[in-house]
Amino acid sequence: MRHLMSPLDFTVDELEKLFTIAQDIEANPEKYSHACEGKKLATCFYEPSTRTRLSFEAAMLNLGGKVLGFSDANSSSAAKGESVSDTIRVISSFADICAMRHPKEGAPMVAASRSSIPVINAGDGGHQHPTQTLTDLLTIRSIKGRLSNFTIGLCGDLKFGRTVHSLINALVRYENINFIFISPEELTIPEYIIEMLKEKNIPYREVRKLEDSIPELDILYMTRVQKERFFNEEDYIRLKDYYILDKEKMSLAKSDMIVLHPLPRVNEISVEVDDDPRAVYFKQVQYGVYVRMALLLTLLEIEI
Numbered sequence: 378m379r380h381l382m383s384p385l386d387f388t389v390d391e392l393e394k395l396f397t398i399a400q401d402i403e404a405n406p407e408k409y410s411h412a413c414e415g416k417k418l419a420t421c422f423y424e425p426s427t428r429t430r431l432s433f434e435a436a437m438l439n440l441g442g443k444v445l446g447f448s449d450a451n452s453s454s455a456a457k458g459e460s461v462s463d464t465i466r467v468i469s470s471f472a473d474i475c476a477m478r479h480p481k482e483g484a485p486m487v488a489a490s491r492s493s494i495p496v497i498n499a500g501d502g503g504h505q506h507p508t509q510t511l512t513d514l515l516t517i518r519s520i521k522g523r524l525s526n527f528t529i530g531l532c533g534d535l536k537f538g539r540t541v542h543s544l545i546n547a548l549v550r551y552e553n554i555n556f557i558f559i560s561p562e563e564l565t566i567p568e569y570i571i572e573m574l575k576e577k578n579i580p581y582r583e584v585r586k587l588e589d590s591i592p593e594l595d596i597l598y599m600t601r602v603q604k605e606r607f608f609n610e611e612d613y614i615r616l617k618d619y620y621i622l623d624k625e626k627m628s629l630a631k632s633d634m635i636v637l638h639p640l641p642r643v644n645e646i647s648v649e650v651d652d653d654p655r656a657v658y659f660k661q662v663q664y665g666v667y668v669r670m671a672l673l674l675t676l677l678e679i680e681i
């Protein structure tokens with residue numbers, strides 16, 4: 378039995394296989410519409426979500442399976458003090474696979490260690506968000522046609538943004554990736570990631586201004602400032618609108634640069650950018666359903 382805690386749980390070859398399945402699902406959805414008949418997915422979300430929970434549920438429904446779960450810790454027995462370990466043992470009797478989001482780093486890993494069904498980390502605190510990374514990689518691969526040889530700018534809250542941490546971890550396994558980290562001083566990329574890049578001799582630069590680096594980017598990955606991880610509201614208010622991508626900044630970018638965002642967006646991308654063909658963040662959401670369908674099939678060991 379396999380779980381998914383980090384994008385590194387899959388080798389590059391296994392990821393290729395997963396993306397091939399996802400692309401086949403996109404091209405031939407009817408072929409997969411009964412693949413998970415008789416299977417149940419539990420979505421256990423201790424933190425708010427729109428995309429991840431609903432795209433997991435859509436993925437299972439598209440595969441002919443069923444879904445159950447909770448979307449709020451307060452509507453589960455966590456509110457009465459039940460541990461994640463006990464909850465997953467119970468859920469294992471109800472479902473065949475579980476997607477779990479939790480505010481505490483490592484909670485899905487604790488669940489996996491106690492589970493008799495596959496557990497998928499659907500985001501743990503500021504740590505990792507592997508299925509968002511699978512979504513991001515599939516989006517880049519589908520639109521750019523490759524997962525190597527590009528300069529990617531990651532902009533916004535690089536300290537608390539778990540999607541950023543997961544994506545960097547995944548991208549370092551591909552060739553010739555150049556990272557530009559664009560953040561305010563207070564929200565820089567964690568030191569452990571910088572150490573890892575240094576160890577692997579992977580080029581990176583840390584900058585403050587988006588305008589200065591946007592002309593050299595092939596991919597711009599925008600993120601929101603993670604309000605829920607701040608201890609102090611004043612700091613959040615000071616930093617929340619530090620970067621706003623608008624038409625003027627887009628005019629400085631390459632004609633084939635693509636803009637990704639894991640969403641939800643707050644103010645960091647002006648709505649006037651949405652109609653720019655380079656803005657692919659809503660397409661990205663659709664790729665998230667295909668890749669989660671491919672992931673459910675893979676972890677449930679169902680071949681079509």
Ligand code: CP
Nearest residue numbers: 426427428429639640
């Ligand atoms: N990208 C993402 O994780 O969105 P949700 O928080 O809505 O699931």
